[in-house]
Amino acid sequence: MARLVMKFGGTSVADIDRIRNVARHVKREVDAGNDVAVVVSAMAGRTNELVAFCRSTSILHDAREYDTVVSAGEQITAGLLAIALQNMGINARSWLGWQIPIHTDAAHGVARITDIRADMLLERFGQGQVAVIAGFQGLAPDNRVATLGRGGSDTSAVAIAAAISAERCDIYTDVDGVYTTDPRIVPTARRLDKVAFEEMLELASLGSKVLQVRSVELAMVHGVRTFVRSSFDDPDAPQTGARNTPIGTLICDEDEIVEKQLVTGIAYTKDEAKITLRRVEDKPGVAAAIFGPLAEAGINVDMISQSKSGRATDMTFTVPTSDYDRSMALIESIRGTVPMESVSGSSEVAKISVVGIGMRSHAGVAAQAFKALASRGINIQLITTSEIKISVLIDAAYTELAMRTLHSIYELDKT
């Protein structure tokens, strides 16, 4: 008998039929003898509707009231799933954030969980009761509802799993796991059986939409084994994965991964734009003069490259595409204090990243990527690297070609 957290997102609870389907998934785990806590999101579309209500009432709305309105979505799903489970003869009850309670900090709208009281949940497990928990919400120090920010139900699930020392946190979603890359772009992409926390963190922040970055961070800190799987599988089918485990991807400590791959996956994002400043006068404090105003404006600069020629320097960096116009305007406004020859930019770029914990102990992974891209005539505009990641910025037109090329040279299409 194990403790298990099961988390279901908006598309998995989109209507009453889907909620019944979720109840069957839960029943399977209960019948297998597990103590189960289920974490649910709002029914697909509900949160957007409630957010739109707040926005059309006032553009500048009180985050505490926003939380009161928006948290109603998960509340509804939790009650309905409890009813569906009871209807199958399962002892179940719903829990709202303030009832457990799930304590958060005071940052309404983007709150962080500070503490979860698990004693009542554990007591009810002892009575054979399933806990159905409204995700995305907690209780702030002001005794009001706080929400965790979009996608926060993943974070709720991992935090609950840590609090009750669950053996595993199953994240049910509309895909059956984490892939070596986007299968819509690279048809030979493979589902990974296991991914290390650090790798998932890079993959999540690089645009893989499977899990929220914060939930992966939390899982890594608390060592919560997180299993990504599909809610669209037949809930009553036998679990038929390798070694009789269900189909999905386990995100776990790297020690649990016996055969470490050199490269685990190829991620991409088109959500960054490039800005190039030519022949900036090179003197101390110039970088601060450029990046200071961007930081003050809340613009997140990602990749930066600088190359000196004589007494001037060329500087290229990336910003989120949504901040591109604002960034260009800001740069124009500082040209009086920071002399430069020209400013140019493009949002027609893509960032491609090669991720793998195996890189730590193997040299030459980056060189292999650069050589392969060059052989395809793909020009690299920017490069950044970390211990387990290489990212390159290229012309967006080459995205698919670059991804297929890299996916192939690291032999990700082979099992």
Next chain:
Amino acid sequence: MARLVMKFGGTSVADIDRIRNVARHVKREVDAGNDVAVVVSAMAGRTNELVAFCRSTSILHDAREYDTVVSAGEQITAGLLAIALQNMGINARSWLGWQIPIHTDAAHGVARITDIRADMLLERFGQGQVAVIAGFQGLAPDNRVATLGRGGSDTSAVAIAAAISAERCDIYTDVDGVYTTDPRIVPTARRLDKVAFEEMLELASLGSKVLQVRSVELAMVHGVRTFVRSSFDDPDAPQTGARNTPIGTLICDEDEIVEKQLVTGIAYTKDEAKITLRRVEDKPGVAAAIFGPLAEAGINVDMISQSKSGRATDMTFTVPTSDYDRSMALIESIRGTVPMESVSGSSEVAKISVVGIGMRSHAGVAAQAFKALASRGINIQLITTSEIKISVLIDAAYTELAMRTLHSIYELDKT
């Protein structure tokens, strides 16, 4: 400076524009220097949608989970109205039942308020803050959300008014007050300026849809002056009723009504059906043998009349139309133990009631009604009376004629 409760129902908060309109009503009262608590219902249609979700998940649903789901509607409105008020520069915050708290008994789905902690609301009034309270909900002894049953927001408003010793509880609705009778049937019906609690109780339970019976009971017990008015009036218009008071109907203690009318109003309902048992064998215990099974089946018998002829008796009574078929079947099933000649019935009947506290001290009101109805050829099938009410059951085809006749003989069309 007075304390005021303002309650807005579902049609008054049906969309964001209507919520903004409510905010303007609130602003008017705040600007006049009042301490204001606003009680809101769910946006029109929301509660029905949530109830339908529960029903389609399972016909037999846990009332505690039903309450969790359905109470989300008022939660959403409370947050949105707080945002709308803040947007007008008014200091406001939303309160959910569990936050105040509004304590209820354990009867989930049809809970009764047992106690309201008013200290936090009063403290915030001292800081100039408007309280926006989710109606229809409270906190049950099990630390879970409880709802008060349909229309419970009226009850919430009156209970809050009692708890904070409000000078008045304003119920904003889609009509501008309580009328002498239904204006759709009797065009000369007049809005009443004042109605005594006892009269309103009779009018409410007799089919006037303006206020929930329970809220009127509560207002009477606690002496809460309750003012029914329209939310469709221009919120910014000067208050132009008699003696510079707003237009509406005040429900108050009869001592506050200086010029007492003999008759205050004529109510009607078509929601009752008649059942007649002919030549029932008359012996001790026969009434119990007939009405016992109906009571056990939860069928509410209203009017009863019995007339003896020889050793047999005729018995006529009314039941809610929705229970008519079930009642007829029950009566058939007891004919073995209670011999009777025949059973007949009809749902084509209407109950017309004449209500007025003035009747207490004036004889002849009933005789006047019987005479007027007879002169119109309207046959009275059943009669019941109380201290301040006379009800007659007639053929439904004569409903309009009977109401116009009674409205006229008691001079209700004259001011």
